[in-house]
Amino acid sequence: MKRIALFPGSFDPFTKGHEDIVLRGLRLFDEVVIGIGRNTRKERYFPLEQMIQLIEGAFDDYPAVRVISYDDLTANVAREIGAKFLLRGLRNTTDFEYENGISQVNRYVYEEVETVFLITSPQLAPISSSIIRDLHRYGQQVDEFLPYQLEKVQ
Template identity: 50%
Template sequence: MKRICLFPGTFDPITLGHTDIIDRSLDLFDEIVVGVGVNSAKTPMFPLEQRMQWIREIYSNQPKVKVISYEGLTVKTCQEISARFILRGIRSIGDFEYEKSIADVNRMMDAEIETIFLSCSPHYSTLASSLVRDVLRYGGDASKLLPDTIIRQIKP
């Protein structure tokens, strides 16, 4: 049976912390589906198609990585794409507590889907998309926070 994993998030934008988690999980799964979530409660900085395109470009040479958009329950998306795993990156104990609660509810909805927590590399332990958006919004240098693909496209 193919080990398919869903890595859900808004990826607004995808950061070096996100790519660290994806890169380090490549050996764990046969396919990693990066699920760009549509959350009606959030107003993203970058359009959905742009976020998806950046991920496709970053992983254009990695056939194991696929990109989809989804709305609604992550567990339902896993069922639709036959993913038995949900991948979540953990930066801190606060992240773990929050993510464990979600994982517990997901397990109640579908006991066949396992959540895998991968702690981020220490270099990225404070990196969050919201902080990156602030750096970008106020004209700061985000070159140490974002993949080169994105930096090249957003520079004026």
């Protein structure tokens, strides 16, 4: 049986920290599906279609990685795509507290799903999507934090 992991997030934007989790996840799973969920409490900074294209391009050489978008509970999406695992990265204890609660709810919705936490590589731990958005919004170069290049804000 194929071991499929869903790596869910808003990925606004998808960072080198996210890329690191996916690449390390490929050592554990046969396929990693990057799932860009729609968060009703957040308005996207980077357009969804643009982010899908950029992420797909970053993983061109990895046929075991694919990208989807969804507007549903993460656990329901995992069940639909046949994923028995949710892959998550943890930068710190604050991330753990937040992710732990979500993992419990996901198990409630889809009891066969297991959440696998990978600790972020130390050199990537300070990177967050919100910091990248702020830097980009104010015209700062952010390419060193991303596995692709973005156009600068005018």
